[in-house]
Amino acid sequence: MQFKVIENRNMTAQDDEKDVYFIRLTYEEPADYDAGDWLLVESQNRPDLVDFVLQLLGLSGDEMIEVRRVGERTVRDALRENYELTQLNPAILNRMQREYDLDQWADRDAMMAYADGRDIVDLLQAFPQLQSLGAEFCKMLSPLSPRYYSIASSQKSAAAQSYAGRMVDLVYKKIAYHKEGRDRLGVATYQLSDLKVGDVIEGDFCANKVFKLPEDLAHNKQPLIMVGAGTGIAPYIGFMEEIAYEHPQHFANTWLFFGETREQTCFLCQDQLQSWEAQGFHLLTAFSRDQAEKVYVQDLLWQHREDVWAQLEAGGIFYLCGDKTKMAKDVEQTMKRILVEVGKIEDPDLVWKEWRRARKVQSDVY
Template sequence: MQAKVLFNELLTPDHPEKDVFHIGLETEDALDYLPGDWLMVSAENSPELVELVLQKLELSGDERIELRRLGEMPVREALHYHLELTQLSPAILNKLKRQEGLDDWADRAEMMAYAEGRDIVDLLEAYPQFKGLSFCELLAPLAPRYYSIASAPKAVGDKRVDLVYRKVAFERAERERKGLVTTALSALQSGDVIDVALSKNRNFKLPHALEDALCEPAPIIMVGAGTGIAPFIGFLQEWFLEERCVQNHQAWLFFGETHRDKSHLFETTLAEWETQGLHLRTAFSRDQAHKVYVQDRLWEDRAAVWKLLSDGAFFYLCGDKNQLKVGVESVLLKILQTEGGLDEAAAEALWHDWKKSRRVQFDVY
């Protein structure tokens, strides 16, 4: 499906370290989506990266390669449009271990740790013995990237869908790295067209949108850092259109970023929702000598958080699967013990039950 760019706004023009964008798209046909779903966005590898890979493999680019379901084509075309180069998959390392006898990683955990933050060029530089067309046959298909939708069709219309993304660009090992899709997105202007597809996320939904008949509107607690705020924009757009939610139930948002004056995403919109009843708690980690994170705000409001959870609140977390998820879960388990009077085992059992029943929902990456 194609989508036309309506706007592509830089939300952090004064931030020296990050470029966060809010992009609005219009699709040809109505999208059957709900807040919490994902949009898949496709892009192609840069010609510069393709040429670097060809150089490392000592290929001209005109050699022919057969791709499953796509047929035969020049290897340059395959690398440009169809094969993954910017992310190093642990599956490739496993293939090298099995097929080439490369035994540098003891298990999958070590493979995942090695692959983190590296691309195919990094692998070819570390193992220059790999040459030729046969290496390309190990590469994974180029996959679209998933982005949490930052809008609600009830609020913006069923043909519009918004995203919030951070342009990925950094230097490692004296080489500039760029995010495949975020680089392409950041260059788009109003009227440009891109390829997208909808992906349902049935495990990240507002209470009244869940399939379970027993899930009536309930209080919600949302926790997000950086672009993890994206699905909660959609949540809150719908929340403040649903009169029964606004009148009878509380909505809390714990949002974390680095600086209030440089990266307070959607500050004006959130302030407007505060006047309508949103309980907003912010944590700007670098605005003071000691760093403050969303889990610190959760702990400060632990009595209110426990009361909400006791009253049947749904808890949502969106963002980094490592530090954010681990830190927030640790604090929530502590709150269940200190405020709820549970011992460690009982707290972990209750948290597990809440996740199983979707009272606790994660969208982490």
Template sequence: YEFDLADSGITYTAGDALAVLPVNDPELVSAILACLDLDGALAAEESTLFETVLKTREIRTPGKDLIAAVAEASPDGGLADIVRRDDRDALDSFLWGRDILDLLEENPSARFTADELLGLLRPLQSRQYSISSSPLASPDRIHLTVASVRHSPEPGARSHGGVCSTYLSDRIADGDLTGIWLQPNNAFSVPEDADRPVIMVGPGTGIAPFRGFLHERAEAGATGGNWLFFGDQHRATDYIYEDELTDLEEKGVLTKLSLAFSRDQAEKVYVQTRMREEAEELYRWLEDGAYFYVCGDASRMAKDVETALLDVIAEQSGGSENAALEYLATLKKEKRYVRDVY
């Protein structure tokens, strides 16, 4: 996606994030109000109930106040039992794949007035995305790389979608205005020394800031090497920016490209797999002063990448696990190991 900055006055740096304020899916809003027998035309907060929920309330992920209210209204339901036991893991498992409409449909005795509903729904929050452009190459526009989140709990069931990702893909047209603001990330930027090499690990949409880094380094005439580890499930469908990365390779901007498409062979291959395979060269880059960046999923990928990095350091240095940890701590202290994970 490209956002025309027009006369907004927004200026950015490669590595910053952009906050986007979405608008909810009107069909989901209507379904929730219908489930509660509420009239969307009712006056509410200087507008109608429908417009207020559409633009100011979170309606995908249930908040704790709504969960408690639904559980209290349906004391014999499965949700109420989990709430009574105060079992966080069980609650997370129960809510996985469910949204607010699911909870209301599964607990028909839960009924709320318009005021009660608005009080139980959390404020609609902006979503932050890593910027995938460079102001040197694109000063008047900000690019984002966003995967549209869509899933169904089971075949044939109602489709669920990410609030902001489907807003961008389905509910905003070219030329429309939308609410955005900059989220600076001064800790995540290209090295000031253009001679320094950089290693970037960004599978999936984690490639976003590194696309910006590569354009930044190209426009600035940086002489340091650029090594990108990128991957996803299938090369045929998930190799985003393939033509652009190929072009950057041919121009010599992208020094080395290590790809990992996990589902294209019997044995799953991830970016950390490629790191271990390229251990000798990877360690040599680090010894030559390379900066090491990671962007993407914090819960699994980033942890696995750090484990692989420690393995590479220990193996190539011939040191102990503690020595590898000290080496990594030094990289962090020198701000040469930087992560943008979520």
């Protein structure tokens, strides 16, 4: 389905190290979503990246290839619209090792470590023998998948109601960095950041069945503990908009632990959060670079461990959204420490596992 841009702005324009955007989209087709769901954004590879790959493969781009589940296409069109170029799938390395008698990686873990942070150009440059495959090389490439973004709005918000509920917000970080002599750009975030008001993109809604507000907030005082850093704030904005619309009395039982780098330039959604805070919402922030000793969300959780445990004992739900490689692991480790030292839990791993199964712990990490 199509989405039309009505707002797209850089929320961290004053920061020298990152570009985090807020984009508001409207749509005409009847479609519902819940706070916590995802928007899948269709994207295409950049023409300059496609040209570089064609050059390495010694192709003009006009050659024809058969794309699985699509049909016959020119190599150029296929590389632009059908194949993954900005990420390296470890499965490609496995196939290379099997078909070309390579002994480069000991196991899948080694392949995953090698693939992390590399793209298809890196692969072709590291293994020049692949360049001679020409169009045949494309058969090893993974399909270009849509990118998932946590929705940062509720259809029940005042803003959404002004568009008859057919409005959706996203908060996303533009991926752009320089490595080994080349600019590396996120296939979807770079495209999104370039959109102007009135532009149209393709996408679709996708339900996230394991990251939801409880259905019975109107009838209980079940605490909500939300933890997120950076763009991990996104689904909580949707949660808070829904609470503000339907259950404002629940602000007193809602906690947000939010982390970023600097308060002055990276306090995402600051006005919204502080307006809810004034209505009784518990907002705790950690800006890691605003003091000599860095403070992160897991440090905030530990500082407020007695309150956190009290909310969990009262039947609270613990939500976690953000980077899975470090932040999520550090938060989980801190929470298990709280279980042991404050809750006197003997086997925190078992309890945490049980809580996840019972959805007392819910995560949306990436």
